[in-house]
Amino acid sequence: MKFAVIVFPGSNCDVDLMWAIKDIMGAEAEYVRHDADSLAGFDGVLLPGGFSYGDYLRCGAIARFSAIMSEVIRFAEEGKPVFGTCNGFQILTEAGLLPGVLQRNESLHFISKPVQLTVNNQTAFTSEYTADEVITIPVAHGEGNYYCDEETYAELAANQQIVFRYTENVNGSIHNIAGICNRAGNVLGMMPHPERAVESLLGSDDGKRFFASILKNFGKVPVNG
Amino acid sequence: MYLVKVYVTYKDSVLDPQGEAVKGAVHRLGYQDVASIRIGKYFEIKVAAAAGKTETDVQQEIEAICDKLLANVNMETYRYEISWLEEVSV
Numbered sequence: 001m002k003f004a005v006i007v008f009p010g011s012n013c014d015v016d017l018m019w020a021i022k023d024i025m026g027a028e029a030e031y032v033r034h035d036a037d038s039l040a041g042f043d044g045v046l047l048p049g050g051f052s053y054g055d056y057l058r059c060g061a062i063a064r065f066s067a068i069m070s071e072v073i074r075f076a077e078e079g080k081p082v083f084g085t086c087n088g089f090q091i092l093t094e095a096g097l098l099p100g101v102l103q104r105n106e107s108l109h110f111i112s113k114p115v116q117l118t119v120n121n122q123t124a125f126t127s128e129y130t131a132d133e134v135i136t137i138p139v140a141h142g143e144g145n146y147y148c149d150e151e152t153y154a155e156l157a158a159n160q161q162i163v164f165r166y167t168e169n170v171n172g173s174i175h176n177i178a179g180i181c182n183r184a185g186n187v188l189g190m191m192p193h194p195e196r197a198v199e200s201l202l203g204s205d206d207g208k209r210f211f212a213s214i215l216k217n218f219g220k221v222p223v224n225g
Numbered sequence: 226m227y228l229v230k231v232y233v234t235y236k237d238s239v240l241d242p243q244g245e246a247v248k249g250a251v252h253r254l255g256y257q258d259v260a261s262i263r264i265g266k267y268f269e270i271k272v273a274a275a276a277g278k279t280e281t282d283v284q285q286e287i288e289a290i291c292d293k294l295l296a297n298v299n300m301e302t303y304r305y306e307i308s309w310l311e312e313v314s315v
Contacts, residue, residue: 101300148299
């Protein structure tokens with residue numbers, strides 16, 4: 001299974017994602033620039049954290065119009081896995097691949113610390129976790145306050161699309177939402193960084209089973225490690 | 226040339242944490258009667274008036290730009306004013 005790690009001007013977690021998927025998980029991966037126009041040969045897309053286009057206008061709003069994004073949208077519509085963390089999540093909501101929006105944290109502070117998440121393991125991205133398992137994953141964001149209207153929330157909840165919730169609400173997100181997937185279950189966005197939790201040396205390796213789930217459920221090759 | 230002034234603001238139902246923080250500061254300045262502050266964005270857009278282009282055409286163009294880029298309609302709303310700008314010869 002071969003992954004594209006998309007690099008926008010201002011991405012700064014692209015190397016972390018590459019490390020997690022390639023060096024830790026042993027999958028094939030390559031960087032793909034924002035101005036590329038093809039994802040031919042790739043089986044999965046990873047959108048990194050950072051501050052694409054300086055977060056001008058709204059976070060993710062300008063990255064969403066990069067040349068590569070129309071290809072990412074097509075890729076997602078084909079049912080292939082697309083994962084966005086942090087700024088990647090913001091881009092996915094701006095692109096319309098996921099519902100809702102990420103607002104400024106309620107506290108107005110940038111938060112950077114490990115947080116605990118409750119996992120919904122009924123998705124292809126989280127099948128390697130146990131039901132309602134509590135895991136530790138770092139967050140690092142100023143605009144991670146998830147908002148959608150109540151009608152959208154009811155749909156998300158009814159369709160098992162709420163994948164991660166904070167055990168303690170760190171940023172003001174409605175109903176503690178930390179990560180969601182689309183209706184089809186192949187596009188997932190989350191504010192926490194599982195790619196920064198893949199080695200116990202770094203405080204947690206709880207993120208490893210996230211990538212293992214992707215490889216197992218979307219991949220054709222056996223999971224390494 | 227048309228001059229379009231676009232105002233993007235949060236919907237009433239959406240909490241504006243920055244506006245709340247500014248309101249808190251205004252209260253600390255002693256203006257306790259300030260009941261609400263909401264922060265928005267302001268854009269000045271100049272649109273070239275090609276032959277036959279009506280104000281309705283400009284309206285449609287501006288609304289498309291707002292819906293696609295300037296506002297996130299999940300949480301924001303927008304309004305705009307169109308005026309005619311005489312071109313200044315340089």
